Amino acid sequence: MLSVSTDSRFVHKMWQEHELSKMVDGGVPFPMLSDGGGRIGSVYGVYEEAAGVDVRGRFIIDPNGTVLAMEVLTPEVGRNVSELIRQIKAFQHVQATGEVTPSGWQPGKHALKPGPELVGKVWQEWKEEMAFD
Amino acid sequence: MAKETDSCVKPAGGPIAKAVPEGQKTSTQQEIQMTTARVGHEAPDFEASAFIKGVGFKNIKLSDYRGKWVVLCFYPGDFTFV
Numbered sequence: 001m002l003s004v005s006t007d008s009r010f011v012h013k014m015w016q017e018h019e020l021s022k023m024v025d026g027g028v029p030f031p032m033l034s035d036g037g038g039r040i041g042s043v044y045g046v047y048e049e050a051a052g053v054d055v056r057g058r059f060i061i062d063p064n065g066t067v068l069a070m071e072v073l074t075p076e077v078g079r080n081v082s083e084l085i086r087q088i089k090a091f092q093h094v095q096a097t098g099e100v101t102p103s104g105w106q107p108g109k110h111a112l113k114p115g116p117e118l119v120g121k122v123w124q125e126w127k128e129e130m131a132f133d
Numbered sequence: 134m135a136k137e138t139d140s141c142v143k144p145a146g147g148p149i150a151k152a153v154p155e156g157q158k159t160s161t162q163q164e165i166q167m168t169t170a171r172v173g174h175e176a177p178d179f180e181a182s183a184f185i186k187g188v189g190f191k192n193i194k195l196s197d198y199r200g201k202w203v204v205l206c207f208y209p210g211d212f213t214f215v
Contacts, residue, residue: 001203001204001206002195002198002204003206003207004205004207005209005210005211006210007210009143009182009183011212012183012184013184013190015211015212016184016186027186028186029186030185031184031185031191032184033182033183033193034145034182034184035181037147039147039148040147040148040179040181042148043148043168043169043170043177043179044205045169046207051209053209054207054208054209055209056207056208056209056215057206057207058205058206059176059203059205059206060203060204061195061202061204061205063199063201063202064199065175065195065196065199066176067170067171067172067174067175067176068173070170070172075209075213075215077215078215079206084204088204092202
């Protein structure tokens with residue numbers, strides 16, 4: 001986990017010590033990166049020049065360095081950590097098994113084996129109610 | 134070993150462009166692909182200064198984390214509301 005904002009490393013230190021450590025027991029354990037000038041955010045498509053900040057953007061990167069998922073929100077709405085973890089587990093399941101995970105998949109739920117036999121038969125394997133928790 | 138010192142200004146590399154092999158021409162499309170994050174493609178590397186609890190200040194590269202799953206989270210600012 002790496003967090004990034006346009007704040008300096010000095011501000012990150014103060015935020016950790018004066019606020020985050022009061023929200024999260026022991027404070028956040030991951031590196032807090034500084035993107036002054038928004039050059040990194042620009043490359044990732046999240047830098048908002050008018051405000052001089054990186055908007056809320058979340059990228060899942062696998063051990064090979066490939067971007068597997070991205071989610072970008074305007075700042076007012078926070079993220080869903082459960083959904084983040086579900087997506088990481090889904091990508092790990094796909095890489096480990098070669099199966100693919102349909103809408104609503106959760107660890108332990110039915111995944112699909114892609115191949116010619118499945119064409120036109122997904123309706124037998126996946127039902128609408130499976131889209132929901 | 135000399136203790137690493139810190140100062141007010143500590144340059145960090147920012148985005149790290151991938152070297153194009155000499156003599157190889159790239160199209161505009163390829164250049165965009167190398168410098169913009171897209172799903173299914175290599176994450177653009179970068180170096181940034183960072184604060185790490187218990188460690189202090191340190192420059193970090195995304196490529197330091199090869200071999201590990203990484204969640205890269207941008208947010209609008211420290212001390213904001215959400």
